[in-house]
Amino acid sequence: MPKMSGAKILIETLxxxxxxxxxxxxxxxxxPIYDVLYDEKEIRHxxxxxxxxxxxxxxxxxxxxxxxxxxxxxSGPGATNLVTxxxxxxxxxxxxxxxxGQVPKPFLGTDAFQEADMMSIMLxxxxxxxxxxxxxxxxxxxxxAFKIAMTGRRGPVHIDFPKDMQVAxxxxxxxRKVKYQKKVKVRPRAEEVRRAVELLVQANRPLILAGxxxxxxxxxxxxxKLAEILQAPVVTTLLGKGAIPENHPLALGMLGMHxxxxxxLAVTECDVLFGVGLRxxxxxxxxxxxxxxxxxxxxxxxxxVELGKNVRVDVPIVADAKIALRAVIxxxxxxxxxxxxxxxxERVKKMRKDFAPRMDYDDVPIKPQRVxxxxxxxxxxxxxxxxxxxxxxxxxxxYYEVKKPRHFIVSGGLGxxxxxxPAAIGAKVARPGCDVVDVAGDGSFLMNSQELxxxxxxxxxxxxxxxxxxxxxxxxxxxxxxxxxxxxxxxLGETPDFAxxxxxxGAWGETVTRxxxxxxxxxxxxxxxxxxxxxxxIDPEEHVLPMVPAGGRIDRMLT
Amino acid sequence: xxTHIFSVLCENEPGMMMRICRSFMRRQVNIDSxxxxxxxxxxxxxxxxxNSDERTAEFLRQVLLRLTQVIDVEKxxxxxxxxxxxxxxxxxxxxxxxxxxxxxxxxxxGGRVLQVAGKALIAEIYGDHERIxxxxxxxxxxxxxxxxxxxxxxxSKTME
Ligand SMILES: Cc1ncc(C[n+]2csc(CCOP(=O)(O)OP(=O)(O)O)c2C)c(N)n1
Ligand SMILES: [Mg+2]
Numbered sequence: 054m055p056k057m058s059g060a061k062i063l064i065e066t067l068x069x070x071x072x073x074x075x076x077x078x079x080x081x082x083x084x085p086i087y088d089v090l091y092d093e094k095e096i097r098h099x100x101x102x103x104x105x106x107x108x109x110x111x112x113x114x115x116x117x118x119x120x121x122x123x124x125x126x127x128s129g130p131g132a133t134n135l136v137t138x139x140x141x142x143x144x145x146x147x148x149x150x151x152x153x154g155q156v157p158k159p160f161l162g163t164d165a166f167q168e169a170d171m172m173s174i175m176l177x178x179x180x181x182x183x184x185x186x187x188x189x190x191x192x193x194x195x196x197x198a199f200k201i202a203m204t205g206r207r208g209p210v211h212i213d214f215p216k217d218m219q220v221a222x223x224x225x226x227x228x229r230k231v232k233y234q235k236k237v238k239v240r241p242r243a244e245e246v247r248r249a250v251e252l253l254v255q256a257n258r259p260l261i262l263a264g265x266x267x268x269x270x271x272x273x274x275x276x277x278k279l280a281e282i283l284q285a286p287v288v289t290t291l292l293g294k295g296a297i298p299e300n301h302p303l304a305l306g307m308l309g310m311h312x313x314x315x316x317x318l319a320v321t322e323c324d325v326l327f328g329v330g331l332r333x334x335x336x337x338x339x340x341x342x343x344x345x346x347x348x349x350x351x352x353x354x355x356x357x358v359e360l361g362k363n364v365r366v367d368v369p370i371v372a373d374a375k376i377a378l379r380a381v382i383x384x385x386x387x388x389x390x391x392x393x394x395x396x397x398x399e400r401v402k403k404m405r406k407d408f409a410p411r412m413d414y415d416d417v418p419i420k421p422q423r424v425x426x427x428x429x430x431x432x433x434x435x436x437x438x439x440x441x442x443x444x445x446x447x448x449x450x451x452y453y454e455v456k457k458p459r460h461f462i463v464s465g466g467l468g469x470x471x472x473x474x475p476a477a478i479g480a481k482v483a484r485p486g487c488d489v490v491d492v493a494g495d496g497s498f499l500m501n502s503q504e505l506x507x508x509x510x511x512x513x514x515x516x517x518x519x520x521x522x523x524x525x526x527x528x529x530x531x532x533x534x535x536x537x538x539x540x541x542x543x544x545l546g547e548t549p550d551f552a553x554x555x556x557x558x559g560a561w562g563e564t565v566t567r568x569x570x571x572x573x574x575x576x577x578x579x580x581x582x583x584x585x586x587x588x589x590x591i592d593p594e595e596h597v598l599p600m601v602p603a604g605g606r607i608d609r610m611l612t
Numbered sequence: 613x614x615t616h617i618f619s620v621l622c623e624n625e626p627g628m629m630m631r632i633c634r635s636f637m638r639r640q641v642n643i644d645s646x647x648x649x650x651x652x653x654x655x656x657x658x659x660x661x662x663n664s665d666e667r668t669a670e671f672l673r674q675v676l677l678r679l680t681q682v683i684d685v686e687k688x689x690x691x692x693x694x695x696x697x698x699x700x701x702x703x704x705x706x707x708x709x710x711x712x713x714x715x716x717x718x719x720x721x722g723g724r725v726l727q728v729a730g731k732a733l734i735a736e737i738y739g740d741h742e743r744i745x746x747x748x749x750x751x752x753x754x755x756x757x758x759x760x761x762x763x764x765x766x767x768s769k770t771m772e
Binding site: 172173176177180181201234235356357358361362 | 627630631634638667671674675677678679680681683
């Protein structure tokens with residue numbers, strides 16, 4: 054057995070987990086690892102310009118590829134800069150592996166230079182975290198990190214790696230697999246399936262509510278199949294977008310605060326709600342006392358903590374979304390039953406038509422709805438959309454019809470401004486063949502615009518479409534609607550010139566002010582061969598409507 | 613709100629207590645008693661008592677089970693368990709008369725004097741939670757200078 058340093062063992066173990074990319078920034082406490090990377094051919098390191106962006110890029114990479122994304126930072130400030138990105142991954146159950154350097158073991162707990170107590174800081178925001186305490190345990194612990202991140206409900210895992218452990222050498226073998234004793238129930242019980250099937254076949258107004266768990270379990274095909282057998286409409290959560298092609302006649306779009314009226318009404322009217330891979334977040338349910346008030350609720354989730362947490366559930370099922378969906382489909386087929394269709398289906402079709410969102414505005418300044426229309430017209434269904442946070446995100450979620458799973462990447466649970474651009478970089482690295490577009494707000498983009506350097510330098514041609522309203526628009530919207538139009542600290546002023554900012558980094562940059570320019574300029578941005586920023590000047594007065602006020606009933610939307 | 617007892621079997625690693633305790637802190641639940649022991653297998657058994665409604669208790673049980681290093685969370689009932697606690701009591705300097713009364717009280721509940729120094733003494737008492745509570749209450753802060761308690765050690769009566 055060859056003798057290797059801890060740093061080398063780490064890299065070899067990452068390779069054994071088929072890691073091809075690491076996003077990160079080096080520093081004093083990770084130099085030994087970067088020294089190994091210097092000669093490494095199989096792993097590409099992408100130097101971001103801020104560690105937060107490394108975490109978001111790893112997150113975007115993971116969501117698009119379904120494989121763990123890896124980010125790395127030095128001790129102290131490097132490590133703390135990862136925090137927002139890791140919490141973001143945790144809130145959206147995204148498998149990210151974060152590796153941070155740490156001061157040498159003898160210095161732990163002494164406030165040594167660039168020491169941060171990352172074990173404590175990461176503990177509440179990761180699925181699990183640990184410190185490397187001996188060189189020989191590196192392969193086992195690192196492999197375990199991947200296993201934990203990918204088993205059951207996905208989530209980030211943090212490894213704190215003291216510098217002396219990177220330097221110390223030992224002889225170890227890298228095992229092919231490690232044992233993870235934790236028992237995760239992935240199969241529904243026969244009785245649970247029987248009850249769900251019974252409810253569904255007897256339902257007069259069945260509805261499927263699909264969440265992010267469907268995407269991470271790769272169960273979109275099964276959702277569509279179940280919907281077609283039952284002739285049941287499908288509503289999705291924000292993270293569930295892509296669980297059914299949104300141009301499918303049974304797809305009603307997203308529900309909730311900024312969801313579609315048809316989706317919210319269908320949820321309110323249905324008599325059996327089959328919820329799969331979601332946590333009934335407050336932004337989705339509104340006032341839970343009036344959520345699906347006529348429905349028996351079947352809830353499938355891999356995480357037992359979620360069942361009954363937010364809404365009352367009649368049939369709780371702990372299971373993997375794909376396995377559960379298949380079992381339910383089989384159960385229905387074995388009864389040779391199909392959905393009743395009929396009146397409910399007519400109602401669904403009518404709502405779908407009556408509440409179809411309007412996007413054909415010709416106004417100048419440009420209406421954001423029109424931008425969504427142009428994006429849908431220009432981009433193929435293979436294009437991946439990421440978004441920032443604010444009105445921009447909600448316009449995209451409300452209007453943009455996603456056709457495929459893992460093609461719509463947003464910060465859902467945490468709502469992190471600055472997520473979309475680095476996530477787009479991660480997405481493009483994972484799927485270089487796809488066009489990747491960040492639907493950005495001007496405020497959000499500025500939170501990680503330094504990553505233009507990363508994108509240009511590493512030749513990662515993503516397109517940022519800024520919905521430029523020169524406002525922290527979503528906050529302004531709340532002030533307008535609920536605080537008597539007192540617009541406090543939301544005006545972003547005139548600066549910067551986003552096109553020039555892009556050019557300063559060596560990226561492509563243009564500004565558009567008329568609806569007819571959007572599509573041709575977007576084409577140009579996509580084909581220019583470099584990272585691009587398309588600054589779209591939109592109507593600053595536009596609100597995201599309809600809207601359910603916080604805590605309100607989802608069937609009572611402001612319009 | 614009812615009292616709940618969890619017997620948590622988990623890996624014996626640094627930070628384990630923190631992981632468990634913060635799960636309670638985050639949900640604003642106060643832990644009344646906590647004890648830790650290492651099983652012959654090398655795993656740790658942490659016994660917790662707390663007050664909450666049933667729904668929160670079940671939620672917390674699931675939250676604990678979700679922790680990577682937690683192997684099992686058993687819900688114990690006081691009725692079907694054996695509960696023991698030890699308390700060590702140090703008194704203030706006592707008058708002759710007070711001392712007589714204190715010794716009497718301690719003996720009455722089966723406690724035992726371990727050390728006498730001048731007019732103060734140290735005694736031990738063990739038994740169920742109520743017995744200890746009662747003695748401490750009877751003696752009161754006028755007599756007691758310091759109390760050290762083990763927390764409640766609990767095992768279910770079920771035997772396989
Ligand atoms: C990091 C962070 N800080 C603050 C907020 C609060 N917040 C939510 S939306 C928003 C405005 C976003 O502005 P912009 O990116 O321009 O998007 P717009 O709403 O104008 O489309 C703010 C400040 C947040 N979500 N994230
Ligand atoms: Mg804005």
